[in-house]
Amino acid sequence: MKDQILIKGLEISGWIGVPDEERANAQRMTVNLVLEPMSGLSGLGDAIENTIDYFLVCQEVQALSLRGGRCLIETLAEEIAEWLMSRYALSAVDVEVRKYILPQTEFVAVKIRRER
Numbered sequence: 001m002k003d004q005i006l007i008k009g010l011e012i013s014g015w016i017g018v019p020d021e022e023r024a025n026a027q028r029m030t031v032n033l034v035l036e037p038m039s040g041l042s043g044l045g046d047a048i049e050n051t052i053d054y055f056l057v058c059q060e061v062q063a064l065s066l067r068g069g070r071c072l073i074e075t076l077a078e079e080i081a082e083w084l085m086s087r088y089a090l091s092a093v094d095v096e097v098r099k100y101i102l103p104q105t106e107f108v109a110v111k112i113r114r115e116r
Helices: 054-066 073-087
Strands: 005-014 027-037 090-099 108-115
Touching (some): 005 054, 027 073, 054 073, 073 090, 073 108
């Protein structure tokens, strides 16, 4: 197994949904991320600049979710994956976006994996 940085249950919000009424108000969502750094996690010398700053990742994903309205959580998941792959030295990223909209479900979600 490759070295990984995990971020679970990151609270985000955004205007998302197929009907216009659903996009009228920002909705609560959560994101789970699995980041696989290209160089792994050994030899970091206990220095933040040698790894992926997960605090910054969380801030960036939260900001991205607030930009513009989207119909699909699939679109948001893809945008998050593209952003992370372009910004950080990752060999792969898993993105799961959960939305809490259907009353008869705990949540609905999409999960994608992107690799170099």
